[in-house]
Structure formats: C-alpha cells, structure tokens
Amino acid sequence: MCGRYVRSSTDELLASYFGVSYTPYPWTAPSFNITPQSTQPIIRLNPRTHKRELAPSRWGLIPSWAKDSKIGLKTFNARSEDIDTKPVFRQSLKERRCLIPADAFYEWQKITTKDRQPFVIALNSRQPFAFPGLWDRWHDQDGSILDTFSILTTSANALMAPIHDRMPVILSPTDNDAWLQSKEPPLQLLRPFDATQMLAWPVSDRVGNVRNNDPTLIEPITPRKRTLFD
C-alpha cells in the first residue's frame, strides 16, 4: 500500500461535507498528488475543546516519544489487522483518532517486475469520503511542534484485488463520527469497503512524478500495457 492519495475537490467543499469550518491557510490548496511527508488537512477532535477541527498534519506518524523523526518514514500506513498490538500506535489509537478527507486515491498495478500501471480509485457516487487515521504530536529538538498522521489499511476487496493486495480503509459517512468519538477504538469499522460501490480506472504515468499536481492526473487513459482487467 498505498499509492498516493488524491484530493481533487476544493477544501471549501470538503470542509462543508465533513462539517468543519474552512480556513484558507496556504496548506489547504487542492492536491491531486498527495504523498508521504507532505502536509495535509486532517479532521480531528481538538485536544482541548474536543470540537472537530481541520488541522495541518504531516503524513507519517512520529510518536511523541521518538528521539528522531525518521520513524515517520515507515508509519504512513498502519495495518488495521494488528493495530492494537503496536507500541508505536497504542496511545494514538486510544486518544488521537482522526479522519483524512479524500475523494479518490491512487494505486499501482504491477505489470512486470519494473512496469506498473497507475489507477485512480473512487466511489461510484463520486462523493468525498474519509480514511480513518491516527495522529500524534512530536516536539523536535528546537521545541517546535509537529503533528503527524497514519492511514489505516486493510486487505483488498474484489475491486482492488487485481490491482494490489492492500487498500486503505474507507469509512462509511455514517461511521465517521464513531471513529472520532468512541471511547474505545471501534476496530470493527476497519474492514474493506463494499467493492460494488467503488470504481477504478487507469491514469497516466505522470502521477508517478511527485512534482505533477494538476487535475489531468485523474483523467482516464487507455492503458499502455495489458492489465489484469483486460
């Protein structure tokens, strides 16, 4: 997992969809090619007020006790199957769950050893949705604060299986609140999404270059290679 995520809606739309107020900070520009180590808006409960807020956070969770930040290079995803056994996620699972808004994500299908075909995956409805996530706050040596997050993954459903063996968990809109608010972590929500409610289509290799970030990245193409869908 898990390709790169795409967020093609404007932040105003996403914010209103998820019931959080929109603040036009620089980090809220629409993204079409979201990558680990980049800063993204997440939805969380404010640690003091316990109200929902949209907050900038870097993809790749660094636990508060980390001596240095490089553990964040390997925590962009968290496996939901055994999430409650991992020290690195334990406190965040209990106290700092979050939502990562998106309206699609990318995944790469392996064609040969070196050759891969990127796909966009979205809901039939083309509605926005949320990945369940965990976040934590880390203080670097200068004392400056860095908020970071991980996205929960699960096994591939029937739609994803031809593309990849893992996929991000997608929450039903009606479950978003439970993920944020439940006293105990609602692990039963961490399951593959209904495959009949999802679509996938091939897109240009340009998505593989992180510098490309424009709306044409998610336009369908004719696959250059024979894929498992052919």
Next chain:
DNA sequence: CCAGACGTTGTT
C-alpha cells in the same frame, strides 16, 4: 531488569 526497538510497502 534493562537495552533496544517500536513501521509499512514495495511508485507508501
């Protein structure tokens, strides 16, 4: 007991 690790995927 304490030292050392703590994570995931494979285009993250």
Next chain:
DNA sequence: GTCTGG
C-alpha cells in the same frame, strides 16, 4: 510510552 528479547 510500551513491549520484547536476552
């Protein structure tokens, strides 16, 4: 902070 391995 919390767990594992020695």
Next chain:
DNA sequence: CCAGACGTTGTT
C-alpha cells in the same frame, strides 16, 4: 516532498 546521487565487483 525534494536534495542529492547517478559506479563496479561479487570465483576473472
């Protein structure tokens, strides 16, 4: 994300 590297051999 982007700075920085970008090589070879491995029984010769």
Next chain:
DNA sequence: GTCTGG
C-alpha cells in the same frame, strides 16, 4: 532524466 533517502 530518474531514483533514493530522509
């Protein structure tokens, strides 16, 4: 130009 490492 493309890949890797942090």
